[in-house]
């Protein structure tokens with residue numbers, strides 16, 4: 001038996017063992033319209049290209065409906081069926097990209113960047129802040145609020161260290177500022193995204209250091 005065949009059989013067993021509680025998944029009317037907008041971006045013969053935005057849309061709908069942004073097997077099956085591609089091909093896409101969650105996550109998915117610029121600027125302190133608050137990598141806190149993931153560069157290196165929480169970036173963090181953000185989320189608040197030290201975009205700390213005469 002080849003490794004590919006073995007993996008296919010193993011995955012089929014895993015899929016069969018998953019609860020079918022989302023077998024009745026269907027688009028909301030708003031998302032059904034959004035699907036048509038997405039399909040319109042591609043020629044009819046290239047509908048498979050819509051797999052990534054449709055999986056993302058399905059995951060967002062799961063977050064809104066079930067409070068957890070993830071893709072159960074029946075939901076991936078639904079999306080694959082709508083595009084007309086085999087489930088396994090859709091599953092391959094969902095497993096390749098870390099933006100798709102294949103098991104339930106907390107209401108807030110806290111992704112701590114651990115790549116070199118963030119590491120040198122204190123990402124270990126951010127992981128410690130998460131750990132001290134009970135966040136576990138890959139696990140969901142008992143209150144259902146948080147899941148922790150350590151990820152590679154999220155493209156905000158100039159403002160390292162940073163985390164992405166759901167769709168928002170929090171930058172220029174340290175132990176105290178991340179703890180404050182997690183506390184605010186737990187209280188149901190929406191802390192302001194962006195730099196914790198007031199940095200504008202990726203400008204130097206404290207404001208421009210060159211071309212000052214061009215600043216209004």
Ligand code: FES
Nearest residue numbers: 113118153156157
């Ligand atoms: S290294 Fe952390 S955002 Fe790039």
